[in-house]
Amino acid sequence: MEMNPARRTVLRGASSLGALSALVLAGVLKPTAVYAAEWNKAAFEAKDTAGALKGMGAAASADSKDLVLKVPDIAENGAVVPVDVLSNIPNTTSIAILVEKNPQPLCAQFDFANGALPEVAARLKMGQTSLVKAVAKADGKFYTAQKEVKVTVGGCGG
Amino acid sequence: MADPMKIRAQMKGDVTEVRVLMGHAMETGQRKDAAGKAIPAHFIQSMTVDVGGKRMVDAQIGTSISRNPVFGFKMKGAKAGDKVVVSWVDNKGDKRTDEATVA
Numbered sequence: 001m002e003m004n005p006a007r008r009t010v011l012r013g014a015s016s017l018g019a020l021s022a023l024v025l026a027g028v029l030k031p032t033a034v035y036a037a038e039w040n041k042a043a044f045e046a047k048d049t050a051g052a053l054k055g056m057g058a059a060a061s062a063d064s065k066d067l068v069l070k071v072p073d074i075a076e077n078g079a080v081v082p083v084d085v086l087s088n089i090p091n092t093t094s095i096a097i098l099v100e101k102n103p104q105p106l107c108a109q110f111d112f113a114n115g116a117l118p119e120v121a122a123r124l125k126m127g128q129t130s131l132v133k134a135v136a137k138a139d140g141k142f143y144t145a146q147k148e149v150k151v152t153v154g155g156c157g158g
Numbered sequence: 159m160a161d162p163m164k165i166r167a168q169m170k171g172d173v174t175e176v177r178v179l180m181g182h183a184m185e186t187g188q189r190k191d192a193a194g195k196a197i198p199a200h201f202i203q204s205m206t207v208d209v210g211g212k213r214m215v216d217a218q219i220g221t222s223i224s225r226n227p228v229f230g231f232k233m234k235g236a237k238a239g240d241k242v243v244v245s246w247v248d249n250k251g252d253k254r255t256d257e258a259t260v261a
Contacts, residue, residue: 039203044220080224099222103188107222114235116207116214117173121230125186125222 044106049098049133052106053142056096058135061142064089069134069145078126078151085120087136087143092118094137100146101130126151165258167209167242174236174260176207178244179228186221202227202246209233209260210240219246236260 043055053059070084085095095118096109102125110120118136126132126149133146161181168175180202187199199221207215214233238260245255 038216039218044218084230102222103186104221106220108217108219110231111216112214113216114209114212114214115233117232117234119232120215121177121228123224123228125184125224 049100049105058142061144064143067136067145071132071149074150081124081126085134087118089138092136092138096135098133160254163256167260174233176231184225202248205246208243209236
């Protein structure tokens with residue numbers, strides 16, 4: 001009996017972005033774990049926006065139209081709120097994102113160098129309707145932009 | 159060891175666009191389990207993006223970033239074939255580094 005060579009070519013997409021389903025979180029607890037040296041504990045663990053800004057050294061800042069914050073007006077799912085920040089302020093070296101009413105408002109801070117453009121896209125958790133604030137640093141000064149996002153289902157609760 | 163990151167790096171004109179998807183629970187420390195016990199915080203704290211051997215992005219990250227974080231960056235001065243290296247470290251000292259090539 002003769003085998004018929006496979007006539008069908010089954011091409012399967014090698015990978016599909018977004019199918020990160022089974023997240024196996026092995027309980028790898030290292031007793032000697034240390035915080036990354038540069039992690040700004042004071043700013044990230046601050047319970048309000050003023051404290052976070054103070055921790056970043058950005059207590060004094062001015063609103064700027066050249067800092068473009070793109071967030072949805074309404075977020076159906078507070079667990080995943082897309083955000084895009086673009087700074088047109090010359091010499092922008094860093095961008096931070098805060099959600100004012102989150103238990104710990106500071107979401108992330110990005111430092112750019114070596115040709116990286118001052119633009120970042122990320123996804124935030126939002127516990128409730130809140131102002132989202134972007135803070136850019138340029139020439140040692142801080143500039144801000146903010147916009148309210150209405151959250152219909154919170155993302156921080158259980 | 160955490161799941162591998164998915165990294166896409168593409169040239170759009172003279173700008174390189176890098177997108178990274180990381181598999182991480184990003185547990186805030188605010189949630190409670192069924193028994194009412196607080197679930198300890200477990201989240202990525204720092205991330206770096208190197209393109210063509212140069213440190214382009216150095217980020218500090220907190221608990222307000224979504225589970226399985228996605229970040230997008232743009233840079234100038236890189237070219238097709240450059241190596242993109244992304245690393246992260248979480249608050250328990252777990253870490254991961256993955257590579258891709260600019261297409």
